[in-house]
Amino acid sequence: MSIKQLFKSNKKQFILIFLMVIIGMASDSLSQYLMTPAYNHLRNMNLLGFILFMCLALGCDGVRIILISRSDYLYGKDVQNYLHQIRARISRYFFKNDINQTAKVQNNMVANLDQLTTKYLTPIKNGFMYFLAVVFSIGILFSFNWILVVVTVILTIISLLLPKAFEKLTSTATVIVTKKNEKFLNILDKWVKGLDELRRYASFDIFTSSINNGAKEYKKAAIHQGATIAIADMATALVNIGGQMLLLGLCAYLYLQGRIAFGAVITTGQFSSTIMNGVAAFVAQWNLVKSAKGLNEEVRELEQPVEIAQDQHDDQKVAKIEIRDLALQFKNGENISYPDLTFNKGEKILVTGDSGSGKSTLFKLILNKLTPSKGTIHFIDQDGKEIHLNPDEFVYLAQDSTLFPDTLENNITMFNTKLNSQVQQVTKKVDFDKDINKFPDGLATQVDLDKNNLSGGQKQKLVLARALVHNSPWLFIDEGTSAIDSESTKHILQNLLATDDSVIMIAHNFSNELVSMFDRVVKLDNGGALINEL
Template sequence: MIKSFFKSNYKYTFIFIVSTVIGGALVACGSYGLTPATDSLKSLDTKKFILWIVVITIASAGGRVLQFSAGYLFTKQEQEYFHNLRKKLTNHYYESKPVDKLSNMQNRLTNDLKIISDQALDPVSNVVLCVVDLVFSAYVVLTFNFWLLCLILVLAVIMLYLPDLLSKQLEKATNEVSSNYSKYIDTIEKWLAGLAVLQRYRSKTKLSAALARSSSGLEKATVIRDKKSVELRNLTYTANMVAQGAVLLATGLLVLNHQLTIGTVMSIANFSSLIFSQLVNVTSQIGSIKSTRSLADSVMKEIKELPNSEKKEDSLTNFDTLSTHGLVLQYPNGEKIQYPDIQIKAGEKVLLSGDSGTGKSTLFKMILNEIKPTQGKIVFKDKLGKILNPDYSQIGYIPQDPVVFPGTIEDNITMFNSKLNKKAANWAQKVQLATDFEKFPDGIKTVVDLDKNNLSGGQRQKIILARTEVYNSKIILIDEGTSAIDSVATEQILKNILKEPATVIFIAHNLTDEMVQLFDRRINLSK
């Protein structure tokens, strides 16, 4: 991921590195100036002392300004990179069949990317800054004394290997946080979806207990991760203090042996503090980066793999039959739904009935490839008997709970395709939606307000019915799609839909005998 980040904008990467290097060189010059400044103070040369103080101040300030500016540019590039990552992940989820769980998508697009930002890419900026400071500082120390540099390098190598003692544990703890966050989001989604029902039956205690139980796993995982982070910081900080003490002791001995001037002590003290403090940063940041390695790899794998993108989809224009063969779906609790073998011909209008729990809605989701059967298969064939890999966008689906989007009623019928606006008005009339427009000042141009819920359940169902017809779906699956519409309007809607050439499979419980007679046949599912 780090490599792809730097490749995402070569211009920003170049400016970031150049600014960091020049800034590091200026900071090193400022620290080097402490030696002649101290020596001039010792020799009572006031002008020289003041001159060196000015040079030190300008060099150090200028260097840090350049490095801070480079950090800003890095952040800008990082946000652009994550914007593109989110687009690619969204594309991945859009192409995925079956559709991934909502909680998994929410976790990936929010929490996981934040973890990677905080614990992988942000540390990279610090590591580059620290490495530049280390290189220049090491060079300046070399100009003072070769063996002093050797001591610093030996201590530096020891400190660089410290993160390996805890990096695996920290990586495991980070993955646990991601996993528990996903479970927590899933719990919120499942329980808060029925918040109105919980309120009606005053089940606040159960809601609180369920959310608390789920959040406790996330809280424990976060505490464990932070504990491992603190252990790593404590280890590196202790090593930092020991190393600085060793270098100062060695410098003092060299001064006592007249191999270094007293002014050198100031520079060496500053450089050793800088070197080992930056090494602490580097080791901590490397440990942080390593802890997100598997998480970052899984994100990059998702954006590189687009499920079903290589397999060609067949148009349903010449669709002839839809059949099920030995279809079985088994749930984790052991419950099993076993379906009879069914064959439906193109153009047929079929009423699908059966008691609750016989798997009518589940059958629709398997036809749509949103759920994979445990056993058996669903086969689409064309008029020549060739098995098709169907283009599922040509299958219209009206679920029990219709989905509408922020936009106008017209947008929701056409799914934001303005070329279909004329057909939208026509089908709005056929599904009895035009009479509802009289209640809205802007008619079909009325904006759907999901917060204020300005559409009734029946109006939403009519929008989805019109949407399915506008797109000329070859197969239409209707799951209680008129349950919120009155019987008079339902009968008229059925007549308009069933006279179209599309294959229609309809699940309903509230149809009159006259409505049932409109279908070619009835398939009854049983347990």
């Protein structure tokens, strides 16, 4: 995130906004300057002159209010459009890097951008306004007496140097807040998913205590962040008060020496207040911008251009998958090893084994969702040459069905309208057509992820239809029919295994009739031993 990118997002409007701010702040300074002749006329008992200059001053105030208010609206609009562009770039990063942690995505898409809006984009505009107020006021003071300007500049420099002492402290505090917020969101995500089970056993205390413990760290970090910014602001405020007192004293001395007019005495007090308060406000805004430095660097990394790989259909070139000396050691010390395996194109293979024998883990290793501790997985073409492909091209039906808040049809086609004509055909092959007919809106039925309007079996049928409609030559299915009745499972397998696709399926408790449909069975045990049943 940078002001330069914001400028590029809408150059003409950005220039217009800052022209409005410049004219608005110039009108504000002119309004204060007009008070000098107004008070001089009042001192000379010239009521008409006093009223005239007061009306001119009020007119300038009206111009300032209109221009600044309009610039705030346009700037806010520009900021939201810019944030929309940033979210688009960040979403590409998450998509490319296979990041599916809800809390991490939420934190970067919402919380972090909100932080940067309040601590970077908004302070930049506000800081520019305060800067202009100080510059214009100093210029007017110069017309009164150059000594006032010299003292003001010295005080201004001191105030501007103060943020350096707090820059690192406030930046670190901001980054810590965002990290603690992400951690807290993670805790919320994990416990909220189990609310139904907690309610079932009336485990309210553990829920509240876990949430409160997670919130404590975030609260502590937020308090620390507020304290560091408050300390920086307090130091600036002390310089501000001292500077105003010094300027007022100097102004009184110059008046007594006959070097400035009576009206200038009063307006100098106003201008000195504007300058010192403006410097204090500018420094406070600058502190906010600097506090966002670390967080901004993190967001910039997520914004880097990302090349989204297109589906090259390299999975169609794979003639066999060779697994050699494969093993995975988990952080808890558990180790799963696998015998050498070969999956040939077109084979229908059933993978079985006891819980913990590594069936699902084997799929995740093949699909590059996990990195093996040792061993290799090779994708070989029909000429015996190794293919370096993106494993994401393989169709993988996990135990937990992934659905989207859209129509049944779009969930099946994955938003590829070219496949709509094939939907009815594939839904019949997986026995999903009967379920669809029960819905009043048919394929146009919206999947409601909150109300969960599909049963477990219906979800499995949907993702099976999704796999078939995309006609992938390799299918990895993990317990893909566990929630479907035996009769429908038999019908689905008959259609699924009758294709030329390579089907590697994990299942347990299949009847002998269902097992016999496969070309062979690969059975794993906890020690990694293999039984190959032809």
